[in-house]
Amino acid sequence: MIQHYLGPQRSCIVCRTKLPAHELLRFVCSPDAELVLDYRHKLPGRGAYTCCKPSCYAKALDTHAFARAFKRPCKPASIHVIVQQLRTQVLAKVVSLLGMARKSGIAVSGQQAILHALRRPREVAWVLIADDMAPAAAEKFQRQVHEISVMRGIDKQILTQALGSGERSAVLLKKSPLAQALKRELQRYVDVMGEV
Numbered sequence: 001m002i003q004h005y006l007g008p009q010r011s012c013i014v015c016r017t018k019l020p021a022h023e024l025l026r027f028v029c030s031p032d033a034e035l036v037l038d039y040r041h042k043l044p045g046r047g048a049y050t051c052c053k054p055s056c057y058a059k060a061l062d063t064h065a066f067a068r069a070f071k072r073p074c075k076p077a078s079i080h081v082i083v084q085q086l087r088t089q090v091l092a093k094v095v096s097l098l099g100m101a102r103k104s105g106i107a108v109s110g111q112q113a114i115l116h117a118l119r120r121p122r123e124v125a126w127v128l129i130a131d132d133m134a135p136a137a138a139e140k141f142q143r144q145v146h147e148i149s150v151m152r153g154i155d156k157q158i159l160t161q162a163l164g165s166g167e168r169s170a171v172l173l174k175k176s177p178l179a180q181a182l183k184r185e186l187q188r189y190v191d192v193m194g195e196v
């Protein structure tokens with residue numbers, strides 16, 4: 001019965017782990033027989049799924065598991081190309097979720113507004129500090145948010161673009177399902193930036 005609420009389940013073509021489809025990576029084979037990562041699960045055609053673990057998608061590339069899953073030839077793709085696609089698409093999702101967070105009023109940016117929001121710590125989910133915030137400023141800011149969870153991983157330029165504002169080097173997220181989804185996505189981005 002629980003499965004009903006988790007959406008359709010799919011198996012990783014390598015380790016066979018069964019998970020809700022949205023927790024797996026979806027790949028399609030383009031009309032030119034190129035392997036394409038379909039991070040948002042939107043491209044048409046037969047999909048093949050792997051875990052988000054690099055060991056699984058790397059093995060799928062090495063063993064021609066994709067061609068078998070698509071039941072047609074698919075040109076070999078290098079792990080570097082796939083990791084690059086993953087980085088680009090995960091970052092696009094982070095930017096899109098940040099934009100949604102701003103529109104729905106759960107993203108607070110600007111130093112004064114953040115300090116104001118920190119007066120109600122129970123409503124705060126986490127704070128993002130841009131990687132390129134000046135070290136002294138970041139240290140001071142970190143002291144001000146002391147018990148709140150801090151995320152890093154993107155720079156000021158991306159943050160500013162995502163929030164559609166003047167230059168921003170920090171953003172505070174209020175507790176909400178969207179803040180949780182954004183944290184998961186940002187963590188995935190940090191993880192994939194650490195890959196080959």
Ligand SMILES: [Zn+2]
Nearest residue numbers: 012015051056
């Ligand atoms: Zn797997």
